[in-house]
Amino acid sequence: MQGGERYNSISDRLREEFGRKTVKLGIDAGFTCPNRDGTLGYGGCAFCSEGGSGELSAHAEDISGMSESIGIQIERLSGKWPDAAYLAYFQAFTGTYAPVPVLRRRYYEALSDPRISGIVISTRPDCLGEDVLDLLEEINRDHFMWVELGLQTIHRATSDEMGMGYDVSDFDRSCRRLASRGIRVVAHLILGLPGETREMMLGSVKHVASMPVYGVKLHLMNVVKNSRLYGMMPGYTPFDSIDEYVELVTECLEYIPEDITIHRLTGDVPRRYLVSPEWSYKKRTILNGINRRLKEKDIRQGDRCLRMSTEA
Numbered sequence: 336m337q338g339g340e341r342y343n344s345i346s347d348r349l350r351e352e353f354g355r356k357t358v359k360l361g362i363d364a365g366f367t368c369p370n371r372d373g374t375l376g377y378g379g380c381a382f383c384s385e386g387g388s389g390e391l392s393a394h395a396e397d398i399s400g401m402s403e404s405i406g407i408q409i410e411r412l413s414g415k416w417p418d419a420a421y422l423a424y425f426q427a428f429t430g431t432y433a434p435v436p437v438l439r440r441r442y443y444e445a446l447s448d449p450r451i452s453g454i455v456i457s458t459r460p461d462c463l464g465e466d467v468l469d470l471l472e473e474i475n476r477d478h479f480m481w482v483e484l485g486l487q488t489i490h491r492a493t494s495d496e497m498g499m500g501y502d503v504s505d506f507d508r509s510c511r512r513l514a515s516r517g518i519r520v521v522a523h524l525i526l527g528l529p530g531e532t533r534e535m536m537l538g539s540v541k542h543v544a545s546m547p548v549y550g551v552k553l554h555l556m557n558v559v560k561n562s563r564l565y566g567m568m569p570g571y572t573p574f575d576s577i578d579e580y581v582e583l584v585t586e587c588l589e590y591i592p593e594d595i596t597i598h599r600l601t602g603d604v605p606r607r608y609l610v611s612p613e614w615s616y617k618k619r620t621i622l623n624g625i626n627r628r629l630k631e632k633d634i635r636q637g638d639r640c641l642r643m644s645t646e647a
């Protein structure tokens with residue numbers, strides 16, 4: 336962290352890496368998910384939307400190909416960031432769930448595009464066989480890359496209730512195997528899953544902070560219209576107010592060592608799909624609130640890790 340920064344933001348680290356604003360382009364490569372195609376289940380995780388949580392991605396198969404998908408998004412973004420660097424983000428569904436020759440073709444298709452500077456692959460921790468890891472290690476040797484693993488929670492009762500079909504032991508194993516091959520891992524956690532207390536959420540954060548991760552994404556739990564969760568608990572509201580959420584996030588940051596990059600501190604669901612919390616779309620307000628609270632409390636990412644190691 337530098338100067339007045341209070342957490343280790345990935346956007347700053349990417350600016351250092353590529354020398355300019357760096358943007359992820361969501362690519363829907365046409366993969367599905369074992370929790371949707373019947374291998375493990377049909378309905379998906381309870382919080383997942385019909386689009387496999389990739390509603391912001393461009394579907395590479397609906398249009399004539401990867402290159403066009405990339406081009407459309409760059410054109411959309413060029414007004415806002417005319418000189419940005421771009422990472423191809425395999426975000427929708429399970430980004431490693433296809434035969435390896437298909438994965439190889441899709442990943443290299445993206446990487447061969449001269450406008451793309453690297454690749455980000457989001458996946459379930461139970462979809463990383465040896466052959467997939469070999470491919471990822473090969474790509475990682477020559478390209479900028481990280482792999483995002485959807486842990487969401489370390490608590491078995493929650494992962495079972497959400498029908499995820501994997502748990503923290505899958506995450507731990509895959510995280511270590513990726514890290515041992517020199518591949519950066521970014522862990523996803525959801526804050527506000529049904530039944531979870533503040534202590535349980537902090538427990539998940541502390542666990543991730545003890546693992547060999549490059550980054551952490553803290554997602555505000557968003558109930559979306561086309562999810563199973565909405566059917567199960569239509570009135571569920573994860574947090575009563577922005578302030579309550581902001582307070583929790585600032586506390587989470589204190590337990591994450593400062594060398595771990597922070598990739599997200601809130602949610603990102605298009606407003607037309609959002610049910611609850613109804614204020615979730617106010618991303619800028621939430622982020623400003625987090626920055627203000629960090630300043631008021633005069634705390635920085637990792638403060639409690641420092642304190643814990645000093646006390647030990």
Ligand code: SF4
Pocket residue numbers: 368369370371378379380382383384387388427428429459485499
């Ligand atoms: S693993 Fe991911 S894509 Fe699959 S159902 Fe769960 S959240 Fe959706």
